[in-house]
Amino acid sequence: MIGLVRAELLRAWSRRVVRVLAVAVAISIFVSLAIATYNTSRHPNGEAYETARQACLDGQLVPASEIPRRYHGDLAAYCADRIRPEYYGASRWRWADLPDALTSGTSSIVVLLGVLLGATLAGADWTAGTMGTLLTWEPRRIRVHLVRLLVTVAVILVFTVGLQAFLIGVYRVAIAISGTTAGTPPDMGWHLVQIVARVAAVAAAFGVVAHAVATIGRSTVAALGVLFGYLIVIEGFLAGLWTAIQPRLLIRAAEVVISHQPLVGRTVVTTGPNGDAIVQSQEVLLSVTGAWVVLAAWVLVLTAAALLVFRARDVN
Amino acid sequence: MGVIEVEGLRKEYRRLRGGRTMAVDGLDLDVPEGGVFGFLGPNGAGKTTTIRCLLGLVRPGGGRTRLLGAEVPGRLGDVIAGVGSIVEQPALFPRFSGRRNLQILARIGGRDEAAIDRVLERVGLADRARDAVRTYSLGMKQRLGIAAALLKDPSLLILDEPANGLDPAGIVEVRELIRSLGDEGRTVFVSSHILSEVEQTADRVAIVARGKLITQGPVAEVLSAGRARGMLARVADPVAGSRALAEAGIGVAVDGEVLRIDLAPDQGERITRTLAERGLFVSELRPDEVDLETVFLELTREEGSAS
Numbered sequence: 234m235i236g237l238v239r240a241e242l243l244r245a246w247s248r249r250v251v252r253v254l255a256v257a258v259a260i261s262i263f264v265s266l267a268i269a270t271y272n273t274s275r276h277p278n279g280e281a282y283e284t285a286r287q288a289c290l291d292g293q294l295v296p297a298s299e300i301p302r303r304y305h306g307d308l309a310a311y312c313a314d315r316i317r318p319e320y321y322g323a324s325r326w327r328w329a330d331l332p333d334a335l336t337s338g339t340s341s342i343v344v345l346l347g348v349l350l351g352a353t354l355a356g357a358d359w360t361a362g363t364m365g366t367l368l369t370w371e372p373r374r375i376r377v378h379l380v381r382l383l384v385t386v387a388v389i390l391v392f393t394v395g396l397q398a399f400l401i402g403v404y405r406v407a408i409a410i411s412g413t414t415a416g417t418p419p420d421m422g423w424h425l426v427q428i429v430a431r432v433a434a435v436a437a438a439f440g441v442v443a444h445a446v447a448t449i450g451r452s453t454v455a456a457l458g459v460l461f462g463y464l465i466v467i468e469g470f471l472a473g474l475w476t477a478i479q480p481r482l483l484i485r486a487a488e489v490v491i492s493h494q495p496l497v498g499r500t501v502v503t504t505g506p507n508g509d510a511i512v513q514s515q516e517v518l519l520s521v522t523g524a525w526v527v528l529a530a531w532v533l534v535l536t537a538a539a540l541l542v543f544r545a546r547d548v549n
Numbered sequence: 550m551g552v553i554e555v556e557g558l559r560k561e562y563r564r565l566r567g568g569r570t571m572a573v574d575g576l577d578l579d580v581p582e583g584g585v586f587g588f589l590g591p592n593g594a595g596k597t598t599t600i601r602c603l604l605g606l607v608r609p610g611g612g613r614t615r616l617l618g619a620e621v622p623g624r625l626g627d628v629i630a631g632v633g634s635i636v637e638q639p640a641l642f643p644r645f646s647g648r649r650n651l652q653i654l655a656r657i658g659g660r661d662e663a664a665i666d667r668v669l670e671r672v673g674l675a676d677r678a679r680d681a682v683r684t685y686s687l688g689m690k691q692r693l694g695i696a697a698a699l700l701k702d703p704s705l706l707i708l709d710e711p712a713n714g715l716d717p718a719g720i721v722e723v724r725e726l727i728r729s730l731g732d733e734g735r736t737v738f739v740s741s742h743i744l745s746e747v748e749q750t751a752d753r754v755a756i757v758a759r760g761k762l763i764t765q766g767p768v769a770e771v772l773s774a775g776r777a778r779g780m781l782a783r784v785a786d787p788v789a790g791s792r793a794l795a796e797a798g799i800g801v802a803v804d805g806e807v808l809r810i811d812l813a814p815d816q817g818e819r820i821t822r823t824l825a826e827r828g829l830f831v832s833e834l835r836p837d838e839v840d841l842e843t844v845f846l847e848l849t850r851e852e853g854s855a856s
Contacts, residue, residue, distance in 0.1 A: 236657050236658065237657050240654070243649075243652060243653050243656060244653050247649055249644060357642075361640060361642050361643065362638075363641060363642060364640075365606055365636055365640055366639070366641070368604070368605065369604050369606070369629070369632070369634045370629065370657040370658055371626070372604070372629050373626045545608070547606065547608060548601075548606040548607070549601070549607070
């Protein structure tokens with residue numbers, strides 16, 4: 234058993250695609266952050282901003298009499314709203330923005346990498362025809378499948394946690410060069426750890442699903458085609474057509490787990506005694522716990538199906 | 550107890566467009582321990598399917614299979630460490646080096662680097678071990694497959710068409726390797742449709758056709774089973790010679806310019822005397838030796854016409 238695990242780890246590590254993906258993503262993270270850092274730091278134009286702000290305060294932008302009503306004649310408030318630092322290239326990286334960047338920005342790419350790894354680690358043996366060779370060394374198929382699955386999950390977790398850690402590290406460098414830690418919540422570190430763990434877990438879950446589809450279809454390419462076709466076309470279609478099905482969909486569950494925010498549906502609005510609209514409640518379609526359960530159900534059902542197919546079908 | 554025991558093995562494949570193909574049809578096989586066992590049959594005879602059933606890759610439709618005393622597929626895991634195998638073309642990761650392919654397998658079997666070096670040396674691939682398998686010739690891949698099979702230091706080797714794709718020198722090398730493995734006390738089960746290959750290496754053979762066993766036993770016995778041994782004689786007038794021998798009560802048939810005589814080789818004197826008494830002088834007299842190819846063709850042809 235341990236030998237099989239070691240063999241699968243060596244095989245996974247020997248796959249060029251794993252190393253290429255790791256290097257490519259790391260380079261793209263580094264390059265994109267470097268470019269952004271350069272762009273935000275090359276115009277240290279606090280002077281231009283100050284000049285514009287002063288000009289506004291002097292009434293050169295708009296005469297005091299023409300200030301919109303909502304500012305109640307407060308020129309300083311008007312100028313603060315109209316002359317913002319970011320308009321003058323003074324926008325800076327904010328360490329406090331990183332959680333949003335991880336959940337909304339890079340999480341989909343990380344999950345996608347999980348899918349690619351899951352599909353390729355299961356499909357490669359079928360594509361190369363080496364499954365027969367492997368089974369002549371370890372014919373207990375359930376054991377083989379579970380070990381391969383375990384190794385796939387381990388590789389995806391290491392890979393996705395590593396990439397996110399790298400992203401955080403490079404982001405931290407960018408903050409040091411041209412950013413600010415102002416407004417950072419006190420529990421930022423723990424918050425980041427939770428986000429990284431949730432994204433990695435979802436990537437692993439999607440990887441297991443891809444692994445199962447590749448095992449059933451006996452092909453990496455077929456697995457990716459089927460999975461992306463399902464996730465993008467079918468789930469998109471179902472979500473648009475039938476709201477009630479949304480809590481059962483894989484992508485919705487992933488979104489809820491990663492964002493740690495429940496999926497809400499219709500907003501229930503009632504009218505108050507003065508005729509004002511009062512938001513009473515929002516219908517929760519999928520809670521965070523429910524999303525974990527949905528993800529787990531997908532993983533378990535597809536793993537069981539793959540296991541049954543792998544155990545029963547001939548290997549030619 | 551044989552190292553491979555097969556009773557009534559059946560395997561049927563469903564065709565994509567309906568219908569079924571019986572690949573193995575009630576096959577019985579008994580392979581004793583030690584030596585080289587040739588598993589002969591024409592293409593499509595069910596050899597590879599039988600091997601796949603033995604290795605648990607294919608689920609039989611019926612029958613009973615035992616390998617090294619263990620029921621297959623149920624207990625195959627208990628004995629697989631003692632079974633090295635190649636099924637058809639050795640399947641290896643083309644982008645990995647030969648050594649890396651073996652390292653992966655060695656980890657499963659708990660073998661060390663020294664074992665890898667030994668088998669690479671034995672199959673003559675030590676110099677190319679660090680090159681990607683995709684750069685190997687077909688013969689090198691075949692040798693790497695044999696190296697992988699030997700990596701377990703198995704007591705039973707199952708080799709499916711191991712000489713496929715090899716050049717003449719490679720075929721000789723593989724033949725010598727198989728023979729030496731058999732001489733070491735291992736059991737080598739070699740399937741092939743190349744009769745000369747089996748005839749020169751095997752101690753025992755089984756011949757299959759259309760998924761059924763035609764015959765099995767020591768090579769010499771199988772050869773004699775194909776046709777009664779006799780003598781071939783050449784005389785100037787074969788028809789007259791045939792008549793003379795028939796009158797003397799000797800079974801004979803004219804086969805072109807030679808007489809095919811149903812007498813054992815030690816009865817040559819009786820033949821020459823009988824013919825000489827009628828004024829017919831023998832220009833050539835030799836045993837009617839039957840090679841495995843003839844037996845194979847006759848037996849498989851008979852099986853085909855019978856079915």
